[in-house]
Amino acid sequence: MTNINDLIERILSVETKGFLKIIGDAADAAGERVFLVGGTVRDLFLEKENADIDVAVEGDAIKFSGKINKKIPGKLTVYKKFGTATLLVKGSETLSGRLFPDDKVRIDLAGTRKERYASPAAMPEVRPGTIREDLARRDFTVNAIAVSMNAADRGNVLDLFDGAEDIKNGRIRALHDKSFFDDPTRIFRAARFEGRLLSFRIEERTEALIRQAILAGMLARTERRRIREELGLIAKENSAKTILSRLHELGAGAYLSAGLTDPLPDKLEG
Template identity: 35%
Template sequence: MNVSAIERALARHMSARDRSRMRRVAALAARRGRRLWLVGGPVRDLLLGRAVTDVDLAIDGAVQQVGRAVARELGGRLVWHPRFSTAVISFDVGRLDLVRTRTETYAAPARLPRVRPAGIARDLARRDFSINAMALEIRPRSCGELLDPFAGRADLDAGRLRVLHEASFADDPTRVFRAARFATRFGFRVEQRTHSWLLDSVSRGEPCRLSGERVAAELRHVLREGRPAATMGLLARWELGASWGAPATPGPRGVERLRHAARRMKAIRLGDRERVALLFACAFHDLPRETRLNIADRLRVMRVERRLLVSGPERVDEILARLSRADGHAGRAAICRAANPPFLRLAALLARSDDYTRIRPFLENDGT
C-alpha cells in the first residue's frame, strides 16, 4: 500500500476529528525534533478496512512535553504514567494514547516488564502478534511508509495469528486471552507454531501466575467482544480454567447460556458494567457453587459481579427475562425495586450507566 492509498484509507476509516488531532500531535512532535507513528491495532484495523476508533501513537522522545502541549492546545486532560512513559489525553469525545518507543524485558513469566527507551524497530519487536507489529509514520501534512518488519500484512491477508518469538506467551500470558479474542473477532486461525507455544505455556501454568485482577480484566475484555461465547469456548478448549480458579472451564451448557444471554442483551439497552456483570455470571453458571466461589475469590471481582456469580443461574435468567420485557424506564425501575438483595436491587449495576439517571426518579418515588 503506497502513501496515497494509505491517505485514502485514513480518510475512509478514521474520523476527521481523530485525523486532525493526530496531525496536530505530529506537528508538536516535529517542533521538538521527534518522530511520530500510528502503531498496533489502529494500523491493523486500517489495513483490514475496519473503522479505526483508537488513536495509539508512539513517539521517539519528549512524551510528557508533547502530551502537555497536546492537552493544552486541544483542550484535553492529561494523565501521565511515568513507569511506561505513557501520556493519555482524554477529551469530551475520544482520547489518544501517546507512548515512548521502547523495548521490554521480563524478569519472570507474568511479571510486568522493565522498559527502556528504544527506536521504533525494537518497539515493534516487543509486541504480541505480527498483525499488531506494524507502524505508520505520521507527519504534520502527510503519512510516511508502512513499517512491517514481521510480515504482519501477509498474516492479515492469510487470516493468520502469529506471535513474534517462542517466549511470547511466557513473557506475557495475557497474550493467550488476546489470541482467543483476535482469533474470534477476525475469524483468524492460530498459526501452528504459535498454537503449540500457546498450549505449552498453558501446560506450564504460566497464565496462573497472573494476578487475579489481571485475569479478571482479560475476561471482561472477552465479554465485551461481539461473540463472547465463541471466545470463551476457545479458552475452554485451551484449558484456561486454572487461571481463573476453576478445575474445569465452562462446559457446553455454560457456553450456550452465555451465547443466549449475549444475544438477548443486544436487544436491551444496558450500560457496560451491568452487561459485563451479567455475562460474567452467565459464563460460569454451569459450574458448581463452590467452584464459582473460588473463581470470585481468585479474580477479586467487584461486589456486584461476585453476588451475581455465586447466585443461582435461575436468578440471572429471571433478571434477563424481566429486563427484556421491561416497558421503558419505569418498567426497569420496577425490576430494580423487586430484585432480591443478592443483586443489590440491580441499582448498583446501573450506578455508572447513563440509564441510571433516567431510572432514578422512578426508584425515588416508589413510596419506600
C-alpha cells in the first residue's frame, strides 16, 4: 500500500502537520478512524498545500469536532442536518510563499456516508457508511482518495478508483457511467475543475457521459437552486469565463440561465 508521509512532511506547513497529528491522536483516543479526503489529498498529490483541510470520520463527526475544538482553538460551526462541522482556525504560517486566505485555516469534518439515488437528478438518500462507501459516492476519481491519519497506518493511501494515476496524467474522470444521471450538477463541477486545474482535461469517456446526460434532459430535471449554487462557485474562479465557455461547448449553454429568476453573477455576464 502506498504511503505518503514523506510527501506530507515535505509539502505541508508545520502548523498544518500539527493539526493533522492532533486530529489523528484524538481519533486514536476515541477509537475512531479518520482520513484526509477530497481536495486536500488531491492537492497533496499535486505537491501544493490547501488552506482547507477535509476530514472524513468513520463515526460521529459532530461529536468528534467538539473534541478537536478543545485541542485546536477556533470558531466551530455545526451542521446537525448534514452531520458535519467546520472549524475555522487563525493561521500564522505562510503557505507556498503566501499567507493563508484571510489568515484562516478551515477544517471541515464529515461523517463517512453512503448514498442512494431513487431517481435520476433527485437528491440522494444518505445514510452512515464506511470510508470505502464514502469514496464510492464522490464525483471524480481525483477527489476519491483517502489518507489515514491514525497512528497505526498514518499516511497510508486508500485509492479504490486509481485517482492518483488520473492526477498524474491530468484526467478528470467520473467514477461510473451513471454519475451525471445521478447528480447532473457534476457537469458544472467537471468544467470548473478543468478550468481551475489548467493541466487537467475531462477524460474522453467522461465527456461522452456528460453529453449523454445533457441530451437526456438531466439538467432540465435539476433544481434551479442547485444550478445557481454551481454558477456561484464558478463565478469565484479566476477562469470563470473559460469555464462558462466550456459548458456551452459541452451542450449545457441552454441551462445556464433558463428558469433562473435572479440575474447571473456579474462575473458570468457577457
